[in-house]
Amino acid sequence: MAKHPGRLTGNPPSVVISSLTRGFGARTVLHGIDLEIPQGQFVALVGRSGSGKSTLLRAIAGIDHEVDGDGAISTPPRVSVVFQDSRLLPWRRVLANVLLGLPRRGPKAREAGERARAALAEVGLAGREDAWPNQLSGGEAQRAALARSLAREPDLLLADEPFGALDALTRIKMHTLLRELWERHGPTVLLVTHDVDEAVLLADRVLVLEEGRFILDLPIDLPQPRSVRDERLVAYRERLLEALGVQLDESVLEEVAS
Amino acid sequence: MADTVIQKAVIRDTVIQAPSTRSSAVDVTTRRRVRRLGPGKRIPFSRGIGPLLLIAVWSIASAAGRLDPRILPAPWSVVDTGWQLWQAGTLGPDLAISLQRAAEGFAFGLVAAVALSLLAGLSRVGAALIDGNVQINRALPILGMIPLFILWLGIGETFKISIIAIAVYIPIYINLSAALSAIDRRYVELAETLGLSRWEFLRQVVIPGALPGFFTGLRLGVTAAWLALVVVEEVNATSGLGYLMYQQASYGLIDSVVVGLAIYGIWGFTSDLIVRLIERRVLSWRSTLDG
Numbered sequence: 001m002a003k004h005p006g007r008l009t010g011n012p013p014s015v016v017i018s019s020l021t022r023g024f025g026a027r028t029v030l031h032g033i034d035l036e037i038p039q040g041q042f043v044a045l046v047g048r049s050g051s052g053k054s055t056l057l058r059a060i061a062g063i064d065h066e067v068d069g070d071g072a073i074s075t076p077p078r079v080s081v082v083f084q085d086s087r088l089l090p091w092r093r094v095l096a097n098v099l100l101g102l103p104r105r106g107p108k109a110r111e112a113g114e115r116a117r118a119a120l121a122e123v124g125l126a127g128r129e130d131a132w133p134n135q136l137s138g139g140e141a142q143r144a145a146l147a148r149s150l151a152r153e154p155d156l157l158l159a160d161e162p163f164g165a166l167d168a169l170t171r172i173k174m175h176t177l178l179r180e181l182w183e184r185h186g187p188t189v190l191l192v193t194h195d196v197d198e199a200v201l202l203a204d205r206v207l208v209l210e211e212g213r214f215i216l217d218l219p220i221d222l223p224q225p226r227s228v229r230d231e232r233l234v235a236y237r238e239r240l241l242e243a244l245g246v247q248l249d250e251s252v253l254e255e256v257a258s
Numbered sequence: 259m260a261d262t263v264i265q266k267a268v269i270r271d272t273v274i275q276a277p278s279t280r281s282s283a284v285d286v287t288t289r290r291r292v293r294r295l296g297p298g299k300r301i302p303f304s305r306g307i308g309p310l311l312l313i314a315v316w317s318i319a320s321a322a323g324r325l326d327p328r329i330l331p332a333p334w335s336v337v338d339t340g341w342q343l344w345q346a347g348t349l350g351p352d353l354a355i356s357l358q359r360a361a362e363g364f365a366f367g368l369v370a371a372v373a374l375s376l377l378a379g380l381s382r383v384g385a386a387l388i389d390g391n392v393q394i395n396r397a398l399p400i401l402g403m404i405p406l407f408i409l410w411l412g413i414g415e416t417f418k419i420s421i422i423a424i425a426v427y428i429p430i431y432i433n434l435s436a437a438l439s440a441i442d443r444r445y446v447e448l449a450e451t452l453g454l455s456r457w458e459f460l461r462q463v464v465i466p467g468a469l470p471g472f473f474t475g476l477r478l479g480v481t482a483a484w485l486a487l488v489v490v491e492e493v494n495a496t497s498g499l500g501y502l503m504y505q506q507a508s509y510g511l512i513d514s515v516v517v518g519l520a521i522y523g524i525w526g527f528t529s530d531l532i533v534r535l536i537e538r539r540v541l542s543w544r545s546t547l548d549g
Contacts, residue, residue: 063447081451087444091466091543100462101452132543152452 011038014156014188015060020071022055022064029055031212032071039155042182042189044199047209048244053192056209057081057160060190075156076188080149082159086141088133088148095120095129098148112151119147122184123177139170143177150181157187161194175202179224196240200233201226208243216243305531331513336520339513348502353521356487356499359415360525363422364483370423371430371475378431379438380464389435396428400486404493418490425486429478437471438464470544473537480529484522 015037022030029052037043047053058064060073061081088097098120102112120126123143133141142162149157162178163171179202182189193199199206200220208216218239226233301307313333319325320332327335343349374392377384400421411417441464449459491500503518 061451063450079451081448083444083448085444087448089445089448089463089466091469091541092462101449101454101458134543148452 011040013037014039014076016074018072020059020073022059022067022069024067029212033214037188039188040186042202042204044191044193044203044206045209046193046196046199046206046240049194051209052212053209054160057158057190057192061158078152078154079156079158080152080154082145082149082162084161084164086145088141088144090133094125094131094133094144097133097144098151100148102152116151119151122150122181123147139166142166142174150185154187157189159191161192178202196237197228200236206240208240309527328512331516335513336516340517343514343517352497352499352502355497356491359418359498360422360483360487363419364426366419366423367426367479368430371427371434375431375435375438379435392431400425400489408494413494421490422483422486425482426479429482430475433471433475434468437468441467470541473533477530477533480533481526484526488522
């Protein structure tokens, strides 16, 4: 069942965060957060909009220069980020986008080129290397972005609502793809999402952030592949929704309506 | 009540009995027509059509005797005069010197514009030192600067090339630095997460991202070079196309003046065309109305 090393407990930590505080002016967004993620674990971070989940991800990615804050973050050396938009440079062809930041000259250039092509093939974009980004569909663009982060063989993959802008069908395909890629390459994953189903389907562990504090740290102990119809999964889902303060009880809805 | 019911039934009846041609007509009108808002397919060589039409109208008006040759000579007499000036050896050297001035001034202006806007666009200190001064410079009329430049540099080539360079660098600087400061922050973030070096960031993100604005500036700059050329050659010169025109005009030789104007027009049109062609090749990744 637990084929992937990430499922084993006792892996050394990949990400260590201690008393992390972040704020914009007078408004504090993260209140002294502590977090440890073992190597190879697939973690989903859920929370309502404004809960601070993107702020946390950006802090871990180190791209929050303008934000005031305190605390310590330790991450592995190779970190890749997938954003909600594919963020492909429109003036570079797909392959050049995947190659961004990889060695372009010297002995390592050839290997990087091969790795980039392999990454594109893995996400199903073989043959589209010479396309311009504006010729890709939304799903293809996001797959290209995934290939770009894979090609640098990350130890930690940070994903900020990567499927938020995709249609439902494409999203299902992307879930399978992401899970497969994770099983093959084994990076630590932190997936920020507002979609509870997505979190339960994909992650080993779900963190719920509420007003800058973790209010739930829930291990999901279910084998892969998972199905939304699985009763155990439904139970996890309900627990998360409850933590997020979403009332699903119909009697409550009726009370509100009357 | 009963009447209306009967009427409805009759109407329905006629519809049912309507001939088959009618139903196909209905098909056409019910198909949703989408109004096209883009300009449509590109017309080949469309940039040349307007000028050619203008010359055609001019020729017809001259041939029909509707244009007084003292006001505007006929196109063929302009061509003829141009040929005579060329054969007499007056036009050639003046053209060469004018082209050289425009090219040198343009080159200096271009280099200055690119250097200044990169400095101002990419560093806060650079912006603080440069941008305000360029905005002041931009407000000063070229004609007003000429006396001062003559005092500083004399009336030689240096003065002429300097004036052309100033006319060229301003529009390029304005457009390029606007494009540089409009580079999407999201791409900056991306470059940071990918660990790009400063040089790679410039090469992969900043320069290609600012190219559309640069080309707008470049086209304005090319035109500005020709305009400034006329100004410096007519104010204080002993050679060049502007000087030639000025001299001929003082003898009342209107044909020669039109020859000069036509040459300026051809130069401006051609140089703009060249910049456009380069732009289309370099910015082929864009899908805009220009298609």
